[in-house]
Amino acid sequence: AQSVAQPEDQVNVAEGNPLTVKCTYSVSGNPYLFWYVQYPNRGLQFLLKYITGDNLVKGSYGFEAEFNKSQTSFHLKKPSALVSDSALYFCAVRDGDTDKLIFGTGTRLQVFP
Amino acid sequence: DVKVTQSSRYLVKRTGEKVFLECVQDMDHENMFWYRQDPGLGLRLIYFSYDVKMKEKGDIPEGYSVSREKKERFSLILESASTNQTSMYLCASTQSGGLGSNQPQHFGDGTRLSIL
Numbered sequence: 605a606q607s608v609a610q611p612e613d614q615v616n617v618a619e620g621n622p623l624t625v626k627c628t629y630s631v632s633g634n635p636y637l638f639w640y641v642q643y644p645n646r647g648l649q650f651l652l653k654y655i656t657g658d659n660l661v662k663g664s665y666g667f668e669a670e671f672n673k674s675q676t677s678f679h680l681k682k683p684s685a686l687v688s689d690s691a692l693y694f695c696a697v698r699d700g701d702t703d704k705l706i707f708g709t710g711t712r713l714q715v716f717p
Numbered sequence: 718d719v720k721v722t723q724s725s726r727y728l729v730k731r732t733g734e735k736v737f738l739e740c741v742q743d744m745d746h747e748n749m750f751w752y753r754q755d756p757g758l759g760l761r762l763i764y765f766s767y768d769v770k771m772k773e774k775g776d777i778p779e780g781y782s783v784s785r786e787k788k789e790r791f792s793l794i795l796e797s798a799s800t801n802q803t804s805m806y807l808c809a810s811t812q813s814g815g816l817g818s819n820q821p822q823h824f825g826d827g828t829r830l831s832i833l
Contacts, residue, residue, distance in 0.1 A: 613757075636819050647721070647807055647824030648760075655819045694759065698819075704775070705822065707760040 606631045606699040610708035617685045618716050625680040625711045627695030636698035637678040638705070639669055643691045651693075654678060665689070685715045720744070723808050723825035731833055736795040738828050740808030747813040749791035750822065751775075751783065754805040763806075766791055767813075798832045805829050 608629045617623045629635055636655055640648040652663025659671045669680045680693060695708040724739035742749065748767055752760040752775075762775030764783040772783050780802060784792040791810075795802055806829075809822040 638821060640821075640824075645726075645826070647826045648809075648822075650821035650823070653819065653821060704762060709757055709759040 606706055608695055608697045608706050608708045610695055610711045612711050614712045616714045619687055620684050623682050623685040625693050625713060627678045627708060629676050629697045631697055631699060638696040639680050640694045641691045687715050687717055689713060690715045721808055721810055721823050721825040723828050725828050727829050729831045730798050732798060734798045736798050738793040738806055740791045740825055741789050742810040746810040748811045750809040751793045752807045754807055800832050803832045
């Protein structure tokens with residue numbers, strides 16, 4: 605079955621430190637991968653995507669993600685966290701069989717001053 | 718920028734009522750989606766539409782229906798609201814290419830629906 609997993613419900617990091625939000629996937633065929641962010645009482649905002657090409661993808665607000673085919677992972681990263689990065693982050697993957705987007709359960713990022 | 722507007726941010730209804738959630742997008746997108754978001758479950762697809770008057774069931778269509786009479790508007794209907802439909806509902810749209818399009822989906826700010 606196609607799936608995406610975000611193993612951490614919450615990630616805590618101090619402002620200025622690097623952050624990583626983890627995502628692993630399982631799909632047939634080539635994966636199309638997405639990261640979205642949700643601020644309180646708002647909808648999801650697109651951060652970045654991997655379709656093909658360079659394994660390191662750069663996105664909005666200084667975020668980047670590394671696609672690792674052998675580990676079937678697409679971890680979200682940022683070199684220096686800001687308090688304003690505190691939000692709920694969702695990883696999503698296209699299901700190659702049905703073309704649906706499958707979302708992870710979300711990871712809450714808390715950046716402390 | 719793409720604007721996806723959901724008509725209500727908060728809505729309170731009673732069990733058994735027929736409930737309409739409206740969504741409008743302004744970028745002439747072919748594809749529109751309705752999700753519900755529940756803590757610990759992520760987003761689950763209820764219905765989607767590739768074009769006017771077209772609709773397809775998602776993963777959890779039971780108790781819901783949709784209407785797409787105009788390209789820019791996609792309505793979600795709870796035929797007879799029940800308490801287990803209390804949730805955050807999110808509408809999204811994207812350019813053509815189907816569900817599997819490599820284009821990102823653009824989301825509205827959501828409607829938090831409470832069924833009493």
